[in-house]
Amino acid sequence: MLLLIKRCGMHNTTELRDSLADLAESVVPTEGYEARILQRAGRRRGRRRVAAGAAAAVCVAVLLTMFRAVGLGPTPQLAAPPPDGPFLGWSAVGNVDADLVREATSVWGRTNSAGPHTDVRALVATRHPRLRSTVVVLQGYDKQGDARLAFFTGDAGAADALRLRVDRPAPDPVSTRVLSLVSPRLSGASGEVGDDSAGTYAIALAMPGVTAVRVSSTAVDDEMTQDPDGPTGRLVVKRFPIAATAQTTTIAGFIKQKRPFASMTKVFEVPGEGGVDGDARAVPAEVVGRNGQQMIVAFAKDQGVRRGQLAVVAAGLVGRVTAVDPVRGEATVELVTSTGFAGPAYTAISNVAGSVRGTGGKLVMEGVAADGEVYQTNRVLMPDPSQQDDQVGAVTIGRASADKAEGATTVELTPTADLTNLTSLSIMTPPTAVSVG
Structure with missing residues (x-):
């Protein structure tokens, strides 16, 4: 590019001819000599302006063409690798340990x-330092020939012996962009919750072409999430509080742009996936009606709601x-702000206990x-009765709207869910024993 610009600034043949003509001019002054010289100089300056303008236009056109080639056009799309039959045609991440x-x-x-496979x-197939354990993800046919x-x-x-955590049907090899697994039951024996308050792990594996993955959860405040947009690669294992679930986890994929002044472009953002043996099961439901402080939702029948x-x-x-x-596959959901809603709750991290109830439009803890400390924006959690523990999978119901006054026993909360514009939600049901079958 530098060489091209230098060339665009060189003298052209017209200028060279004018210079030679100057050298051939008689050195003996004649009548009208000065006028002729001034006229000739004017003509030369005009030709130079035209030539310089044309050269500059050529240079600008070439530079613009080069910048467009570098990538100032539309954002590149993430192209999925061709399917491997019914399987994902993705290359493996890192070195695969054959053992x-x-x-x-x-x-x-x-x-x-359903084995052998x-x-x-x-x-x-690797040992991951964040989980301090091995992580293996396999595709294969079962004995019925299902992918x-x-x-x-x-x-x-058990000396890091491998445990099967989940066995799913193979995902759509064309539309799938990320695989994930979120659960507090990934570090110990099958179905057992880890003994750590930050024992929920999220494993996310993105398709080739993704250069960074962000895994975040609303079970923890943003300022406690480390390097959410860092270039972590296609495989990410992230640790969250024990209350985190697949339903409160979001996974986003990014690619690095090949153009000046650009960094990372988000190419997808999807919910996390769960389903480990012992996890509560989320039943998707669509909002089909509202009635004051309640809403009606529809779901697939025989889901244990x-x-x-x-x-x-x-x-x-x-x-x-x-x-x-x-019969209709519908349920009535009482909103957290309704006067009929009440239940036990506690603050995250500080674990200050209390109860919450709706007042018709607001929420109060x-x-x-009296000596309990609750500060503005503190997260308040409610245990999930579908879980086997009050801490595991507890759901954020709201945040403190202001600091609790000294000696007071109540504090107003702001709900964290948008109760006005919902179109879909999940109903948490007790675990079943079919997650690895």
């Missing part, structure tokens, strides 16, 4: 009655199921110890 693949394949066949191919996908992680209490179960979105708690019509 881990053999061990995981053996565990897959022993743990699941054939035509097994690995997407991940399956399986996640394995190590058991910290019952009264008392919580309705949630990624931002937090929407309400509680108060009635179910199994009461029964707080």
Whole structure:
């Protein structure tokens, strides 16, 4: 480019001819000599301006063409690799440990009655420092010939022996851009919750072409999330509070642009996936009606939806199921701000206990110890009755609207879920024993 610009600034043949003419001019002054010289100089200056303008136009056109080639046009699209039959045609992440693949394949066949598995191919087979354990992701056919996908992680209490965490149908190899698994049951024996308050792990594996993955959860404040947009690569394992679930986790993929002054462009953002043995099961539902402080939602029939179960979105708690019509596949959800809503709650991190109730338009936490400290924006959680523990999968119901006054036992909360514009939500139901089958 520099060479091109220099060339654009060189004298042209017209200027050279004019210079030679000057040298050939008689050195003997004649009548009208000065006038002729001035006229000739004017003509030369005019030709130079025209030539310089044309050269500059050429240079600008070339530079603009080069910048367009570099990437100042439309944002590049992420192209999915061709499917490998019914499987994802993705290359494996990093160096695949063949011994881990053999061990995981053996565990897959022993743990699941659908084994042994054939035509097994690995997407991940490595030891990950964040989980302090092994992570293996396999694709393969079961003995019925169905394409399956399986996640394995190590058991910290059994010398890091591999455990099958989830066995799913193979995802759509054309539309899938990321695989994920979010659960507090990924570090110990199958179905057991980790013994750490920050024991929920999110594993995310993005398709080739993605250069960075961000995994975030509304179970923890943004300022506590480390390097959310850092170039972490296609495989990410992230640790969250034990309250985090797939329903409160979001995964985004980015690509680095090949153009000046650009960094990362987001190419997808999707919810996390769960389903480990022992996890509560989320039933998707669509909002089909509203009635004062309640909403009516529709869901697929025979999903185990019952009264008392919580309705949630990624931002937090929407309400509680108060009635179910199994024939129509509909449920009535009482909003957290309604006068009929009440339940136990506690603050995140500081664990100040109390209860919450709706007032018809607002939300109040009461029964707080007089010396209990609750500050503005503190997160307040409600236990999920579908979980086996009050801490695991607890849902954010709101944040303190102001600091609790000294000696006071109540504090007003602001709901974290948008209760006005909801179109869909999830109903949390008790776990089933089919997540790895």
